[in-house]
Structures are given as C-alpha cells and as structure tokens.
Amino acid sequence: MSAPSDPAPNSSDYVSDVAAFRQDFRQYLRRLDCADAWRSAAFPSAEEGLAHDATVMARLHADNWIRYGWPEVVGGLGGTEIHRAVLYEELGQAMLPIPAQAWTLEVMAPATLKFAPHLAGEYLPNYLNGSEWWGQGFSEPDSGSDLASLRTRATEDGDGFVVNGQKIWTSQGGTAKRLCVLVRTGTPESRHRGLSMLLIDTDAPGLTVRPIALASGRRELAEVFFDDVRVPANRLVGEVGGGWAVTMFLMQYERGMYGYAALNKVLMELGRLRQYMVDRAVGQAARERFARVYVDVITAQARAATTVRKLAAGEAVGPESSIDKLLCSEAERAVNDLILDVARDHMMVNAAGAEAAELDTARAEWWYSRAATIMGGTAEVQRGIIADHILGLPKERRAS
Numbered sequence: 487m488s489a490p491s492d493p494a495p496n497s498s499d500y501v502s503d504v505a506a507f508r509q510d511f512r513q514y515l516r517r518l519d520c521a522d523a524w525r526s527a528a529f530p531s532a533e534e535g536l537a538h539d540a541t542v543m544a545r546l547h548a549d550n551w552i553r554y555g556w557p558e559v560v561g562g563l564g565g566t567e568i569h570r571a572v573l574y575e576e577l578g579q580a581m582l583p584i585p586a587q588a589w590t591l592e593v594m595a596p597a598t599l600k601f602a603p604h605l606a607g608e609y610l611p612n613y614l615n616g617s618e619w620w621g622q623g624f625s626e627p628d629s630g631s632d633l634a635s636l637r638t639r640a641t642e643d644g645d646g647f648v649v650n651g652q653k654i655w656t657s658q659g660g661t662a663k664r665l666c667v668l669v670r671t672g673t674p675e676s677r678h679r680g681l682s683m684l685l686i687d688t689d690a691p692g693l694t695v696r697p698i699a700l701a702s703g704r705r706e707l708a709e710v711f712f713d714d715v716r717v718p719a720n721r722l723v724g725e726v727g728g729g730w731a732v733t734m735f736l737m738q739y740e741r742g743m744y745g746y747a748a749l750n751k752v753l754m755e756l757g758r759l760r761q762y763m764v765d766r767a768v769g770q771a772a773r774e775r776f777a778r779v780y781v782d783v784i785t786a787q788a789r790a791a792t793t794v795r796k797l798a799a800g801e802a803v804g805p806e807s808s809i810d811k812l813l814c815s816e817a818e819r820a821v822n823d824l825i826l827d828v829a830r831d832h833m834m835v836n837a838a839g840a841e842a843a844e845l846d847t848a849r850a851e852w853w854y855s856r857a858a859t860i861m862g863g864t865a866e867v868q869r870g871i872i873a874d875h876i877l878g879l880p881k882e883r884r885a886s
C-alpha cells in the first residue's frame with residue numbers, strides 16, 4: 487500500500503467528539519486510494535489473508551485512525567471502545583473487511599492492558615500497527631467448555647516458569663508471534679483457583695506450533711505443544727493463581743467487542759448479497775428471508791451496542807455478555823446460510839484466476855461460520871450461563 491495520504495489529525499478533538507471521528511473516518515475511506523483493492527481482496531490461504539490484513543492495519547495505523555480507542559501507553563491516541571466500534575461500523579458501511587488481526591486484538595489486548603500494563607506497553611504498539619499478532623491459548627484437547635479442567639502446567643522455577651502441555655484450536659496460531667496461554671500453577675484439583683495467564687513467544691525453545699487445516703482447507707487454527715518452555719516471570723498477566731479473573735475479564739471482550747465487530751462484518755456481507763439479489767431480481771421468498779435475517783442481525787447489534795457502551799464506561803458486563811455471544815453467533819450463521827442458499831449456483835462455480843480466489847474465500851467464510859456457535863464458548867454453554875446466572879432457572883437434572 488502507498489504512503490499515508492490523508493491521516494487523521496493527532497488531536498484530542500476526536501476523543502471527545504465521536505461523531506466528528508465517524509464523519510471524518512467515513513470521508514477518509516471514501517478517498518482512500520487502496521479502498522477498491524482492499525474491498526475485493528481475496529486469497530487462497532489464511533496465511534496470505536493475514537499478511538494482506540497486516541498491511542491494512544499498518545496503513546490505518548500510519549494514518550492514525552486505528553489508534554483511536556486505545557490509550558497512549560500502547561501507541562493509541564485515546565478514546566474508548568466506542569471509537570473502536572465506530573471504526574468497525576464504518577468499515578462495514580464502506581464494504582471494507584475488518585482486518586483479521588482486529589479480532590484477536592479485541593479479545594486479548596484489553597485484558598493485557600488491565601492486568602499487565604508493562605507487557606501492553608511493550609508489545610501492543612506492534613499489534614496495532616500490524617507488525618505482530620497473538621493467539622489465545624486456552625482450549626486443550628480435553629478442556630474446552632470446561633476450561634477450569636485444563637492441564638497445561640507451569641511450574642515456578644528460578645525467575646520464571648517452565649511450561650509443559652498442549653493447546654488446541656488456537657485462532658491465527660500458525661502465524662502468531664505470541665500466545666496468551668492459560669496454565670495450571672495450582673494443584674491438579676484446584677480448578678479455576680489454580681490457573682495463571684502467561685504471554686509466551688511462539689519462537690521460544692520447546693514450543694511447537696502445528697497448523698490445523700479446516701474443512702475449507704485453510705489453516706486458520708493451530709495446535710501448540712509446550713515441552714519445557716521457559717517463560718520469564720515478567721510474562722505473567724495478572725497474579726499467580728489469578729488467571730481466572732483475567733479470563734473472565736477477557737471473555738467480556740471476546741463476547742462483546744468481538745461480537746460487535748463480527749456483526750459489522752456480516753452486515754457488510756448482507757450488503758454484498760443485497761446487490762447480488764438486486765442484480766438477479768431474485769424472488770419474493772428469498773427477499774423475505776433476507777429481511778428476517780437482517781432484522782436478527784440488527785437486533786443482535788442493538789444488544790451488543792449496549793455492551794460496548796458498558797465496557798466503554800468501565801462497567802463489568804459479566805454473564806450478560808453470553809446473550810451477545812448467542813445472538814451474534816446465531817446471526818452470523820444465519821447470514822452465511824442465506825448467502826449459500828441464495829447464491830448457491832454462483833458459489834459452486836468451478837472458476838479460475840481471481841474469481842477462483844474470490845469464490846474460495848466466500849466458501850471458506852461459509853465453512854468458518856459453522857464454528858460461530860462453537861468458538862469462544864458453545865451456544866449450549868451460553869444458554870446454560872443465561873439460565874443459571876441471569877434467569878435463575880432451577881438447575882438442570884443430569885443423568886447420574
């Protein structure tokens with residue numbers, strides 16, 4: 487991408503005036519020289535997609551826009567979650583895909599800022615400018631929904647820890663520079679009280695990353711093996727034994743901010759589908775289904791906007807973020823099902839060249855949307871949280 491041409495003023499005005507931030511960012515996107523290339527970019531692999539998106543992050547950073555919503559300590563220009571939400575909204579409006587690094591940034595950066603400001607100050611500036619990204623190392627082969635059962639162990643040793651174990655399903659793990667890893671520092675039975683969070687470099691000796699190809703063929707996830715990996719004590723995020731508190735804080739962002747960004751992405755996809763439907767004058771039934779799905783997305787967005795406002799005000803969201811997660815993930819699946827059903831003939835074409843990459847990307851999106859109600863906590867688990875912690879329903883009787 488070319489050199490910055492239209493940077494946002496490095497000004498505190500946008501911090502207090504979100505409407506001006508929105509308006510000027512919208513203008514910027516209209517004039518952006520690389521917008522058409524960004525809008526239509528499609529790649530045959532997840533790795534190439536991430537490399538492209540890193541250049542988008544770099545450009546938005548060089549032009550200052552992506553720095554709003556983040557504090558100065560991480561190279562930001564101030565503002566709150568609302569600035570970030572506006573940025574995602576405007577990208578969606580302009581039919582520009584949100585760079586993939588923004589997803590993991592939203593999940594991990596706020597918790598790092600709160601619980602390890604020294605690490606945030608050192609590494610998040612590079613996350614924001616696209617030169618590095620991280621993976622979230624929580625799930626293990628036998629610990630997904632029941633995260634508190636995880637077994638990857640960190641033993642205190644001298645001035646640091648030695649880590650042994652395995653993680654799985656790490657998004658962007660194949661190319662991530664660092665991982666936020668939830669480890670057991672307490673006894674095997676200590677459940678959530680015996681967990682700690684470490685930020686570990688993926689090039690640390692003893693750490694092996696093995697990418698996982700999904701049904702689409704894309705290596706979007708990875709499994710990670712730790713074999714006597716030494717981690718300095720200053721890589722601790724929060725306290726020893728305080729990993730669950732970090733995780734709960736992080737989950738608010740994973741379910742709230744990530745969800746909000748994901749909805750803006752699906753709104754963009756609905757915008758593309760709308761054009762497709764207009765061009766082909768599709769029938770009444772498909773138009774009615776489009777309308778129903780659109781209402782579901784807007785409903786989820788309205789709900790998630792409440793969460794964004796709470797996070798921006800520094801309020802804890804807690805179990806309520808499960809409502810966001812549920813609505814957002816189901817809307818995401820519904821949109822992708824609609825796209826496949828309406829544009830099935832087009833999606834199944836055996837194309838060549840640029841169109842092949844575009845169709846392969848569209849098909850990979852559909853495959854990935856199958857996982858929307860699994861990743862970040864399954865829909866069943868979210869329903870359980872809502873039933874137990876929000877509605878106060880009687881405990882489910884389980885078969886003994």
Ligand SMILES: Cc1cc2nc3c(=O)[nH]c(=O)nc-3n(C[C@H](O)[C@H](O)[C@H](O)COP(=O)(O)OP(=O)(O)OC[C@H]3O[C@@H](n4cnc5c(N)ncnc54)[C@H](O)[C@@H]3O)c2cc1C
Nearest residue numbers: 622623624625630631655656657857860861862863864866
């Ligand atoms: C695309 C994708 C990206 C992911 N990215 C990451 C990542 O970056 N980092 C990371 O750490 N993990 C990641 N995950 C893993 C994800 O968090 C787990 O898959 C998820 O939490 C479910 O865990 P599990 O796969 O072990 O399934 P299990 O926990 O084994 O669940 C199996 C089934 O049982 C049901 N179930 C389990 N417990 C209950 C319960 N209490 N009540 C009702 N039903 C229940 C589940 O709903 C599910 O249907 C990702 C997963 C996917 C698919």
